[in-house]
Amino acid sequence: MSHKHLLDTESHWVTRKGKAYLSDRVVMHNKDLHQELGDYEWLHLYLYSILGRDIGENEAKLLNFYWVATSYPDASIWPNHVTALAGTVRSTASLALMAGMSVSEASMYGRRPEVRALDFFYRAGRWCDDGGELIEFVEREKSAGRILYGYGRPLAKSDERIPYTIKKAEECGLGEGRYLKMALNVHAHLEATYGYSMNVAAIDAALAADVGLNCQEYQLFMTPCFIAGMVPCYQDARDQPEGSFFPVRCTSIVYGGRAKRDWNGPE
């Protein structure tokens, strides 16, 4: 390989995604932003920007519910806690929200479990397409030491979002999809065999598979999904006295490290 292909894009970038012809018009995925897409709800437009196609009213309505259903204005939730800390030290709104959004790409919650859960269902689907049994696939994943994202929830035994999400899927005519059934079957097996609960990451991912999102599209779609819950947490801490959001006293740092020692002393 070499640098030579860089010469092609040093001063010229060809794209099919879109362009802003300033003072004239804006094109997004072959459509005029203001005239052809101007009546879209913003989230529907966001899906259009990701996919380059109209995903459909019912699909957009269901996916919109993912965001609504994860907008928890509770500062004990870690991304929200970050925004509250930004509020208590009087950082700016954008910095607070971007910090909260970026930490949502976590391993215990948020983007990694979502992506891994969707990937799990697609791989399970291929396994079944090749003649395998779903439960055998689950057991193989488990015996490989892999976390079954979407099953089990660290801080709670059940997930209040699941019945509402399934109800919304049914309302939208999306309650009978292959992957949703798969998610429920996996849960039935894991609950009966290991006592695992299911969290909404499994249901959301399965429905995302049913509407045809790939892992990268799903990651992009979910990235801002906690943001409406972060805003009140930022405001709340911002409106209280500086530094007053759960202040930590010195003795609340429980130290378990080395004893006091002399910088110049022997090790």
Add this chain to the structure above:
Amino acid sequence: MASDYRYHSNIWLEEPEESNPFAAKASYCHGYDVSGQIIPQASWFEYLLLMFKGDRPQASESRLLEKLAMVLANPGPREASVRAAMNAGVAGTNHSSALMAALAVGAGQYGGAQEVSICMRLWQECGQCLELWGNQLFNPEEDERADIWLPMEHAPGFDPNGDRTPAPVLQSLDFLAGLAPSNGSLTWLNQNRATLEDTVGYPLAISGVAAAALVDLGLNEDQGSMLYLMLRLPGAAVHALEQKQMGWKKFPYYGPAIELADDPGPFESSKPEQAPL
């Protein structure tokens, strides 16, 4: 009354002022008095290594980290993370936004911290075995599952857009190897660079040098990734500030360079019918 909510740390001990439980009278880092001894007596890089590793480092280790920090301090305005910071700086945004932009872009897999992290994992897996490196450089993924990170598109630590090893990379590798253990990663990389480059088909990158140095410092991939992110921020900061001063008129605007293939042209809206005159 003390709170039920506590954090746990093996790094940091604080003793409160008698008058205020929320103010520290003294802080200890891995057992050393920060204000009383570390600040007056230690160098910045001794303190950094103490924080990351838990013990007072050898002089040779802090010198290696200091020189690595200088190698990484300013990737220059062509580099993507610095360009991101300059994009922030030129428009007069928050300084934090400029550094957040540099961190986000500098976290990537082409020249960024994620590449360094993967490279450090490969050092754990391959050690000083050329045969293992020859295989793993082309198969750096942990497994087949999709992740928030995309699959690597090139051999970690090497530059797929390079022709031959740039002089600063060679100089840095050679110099840092001279400060590192003679049986360490940097020395081995220096001795086997040409062979590895022949295998890969393109030259070593500074990310590969940094990963070897961070391994020689006894750091794991998480620690190395954090340090790599931090150590490249000075360049991002000064170039962001410089562009703020320089002004937007001197800053490139790429609008004319972007060509929309298959431009549908102006949209012809259905105009309301006009009454005949």
